[in-house]
Amino acid sequence: MKMESKDIEILHIIEENGRVSLSTLAKMVDLTEDEVKQILKKLEDKKVILSYSAVIDWSKVYDHEGVTAMIDVKVTPQRGVGFDEVAERIYRFPQVKALYLMSGAYDLSVVIEGKTMQEIARFVSEKLSALDSVISTTTHFQLKKYKHDGVVFEEGEDDQRIVVTP
């Protein structure tokens, strides 16, 4: 899809900060609020903007710690639909946060989030491995999150500069 440069500029800004107000956004890209509203609606309608989300460090929220695992899945592609059908069957599970078709040693990379390791183990053995076209799974648990979606966790971001300079 070909986009106008203002569309792309807006996408960059809201990708970095989805909470930016309409009036601020309009000033930043030198358009009126109505024009920006229209562009946002167009991008939402065309499913270029899929959702506005926050990156949250759940490990800091008491009782909300979870476990994330990345599972390498080898599958047998189906005649006529390739990997799409099995992919759809997998991504419909709410535990699946992301799913990618990969090149290389395995076919699908599945990102699962659960409350405990047991919950993830159960999902893998009872749901994922049980699918007919799944040949094998290899589960990798995430131990610590350093950077996610371009955001560095736990980085000191204080302004180190002196207050007034030439």
Place this chain on the structure above:
Amino acid sequence: MKQSVQTNNRLSEAVQRIQPSGIRKFFDLASKMDNIISLGVGEPDFVTPWNVREASISSMERGFTAYTANAGLIELREEISKYLYNRFQTAYDPEHEVLVTVGASEGLDVAVRAIVDPGDEVIVVEPTFVSYAPIVSLAGGIPVSVGTRKEDDFKLTPEQIEAVITDKTKAIMLSFPNNPTGAVMTKEELQAIATVIKKHDLLVLSDEIYAELTYDGEHYSFSRLPDMRERTILISGFSKAFAMTGWRLGFVTGPEDIVRAMLKIHQYTMMCASTLAQHGALEALRNGLDDVNKMVDSYRQRRNFVVKSFAEIGLPCHTPGGAFYAFPSIKETGLSSDDFAEKLLMTERVAVVPGNVFGEGGEGHIRCSYATSMENLEQAVERIGRFIK
């Protein structure tokens, strides 16, 4: 009293003549306060791109800890030369026409010292970076100020230079995009200046440190104009474009005889720029321009926000075409620049720099750096709006 006379006698007249930077007072005030939003900072809010930092760390690991050539690493001078040609279509011979300096500040100093004799007059276009006039004075020269005006979008006109040229005028210091006004000049506007410069056989020190931070068009380098290359010293550096202020790395280019003269001063004072920083700069030029573009996009958006927001709260501000400063007029408040900045700091805890510290034409304005986060800018605009109500 006697004591102070003795002390003064120990100091050179040149040093006694110059005043400490007017910014100092605001720094002292602001640095003692908490929770202030600072628009007083003349440097990028980005950290130097990681690949540049990594290259510098790696250079140290590989043991590059010795002096480089006085003029700087030849690879770096070659890269500077390519960069200037690719970005601004100015061609310089890396062997004889490029000198790597300890920041653009040293570049300015050696440039002035290489060409100014005691008594020579140097035209300083104000409002401007605080160092120009003192550097001229320290070299024994006489700074002659020319004030640009808001009505001209802080651009310099040929008539303004003609009015101050005497038979002692040796050179003129230009700085576009400008700190603090953000003014830029087009090729045609620069050509009009060049005509006067040629007529009176002057030299030009063109400080183009903000060249990369130009928002509404291409930067036009002064030395590209016909007949200007042979009389222009171009001063630039890595601080602003590559967010490398603390590295202290700059460069000067110009005609061979002048660069040779500058090299003499540089080799007796600085010897060479930091080797570590030079390796970082090499990486910045080779692989850092994407980062520069991203930073420029971000500054442009913030500039748009600041200028429009100032207009909304009743602070008239011309649209700066470059650098990262807005220079709104505060005349309608009836306060002087100093009073405005001090009262704003005390009541709303927003630090800005009073325009008068940048010289003639700066009074009645404040300098607001938009090199800070959007959240800070939104907050600052709200507070300034409340203050001027």
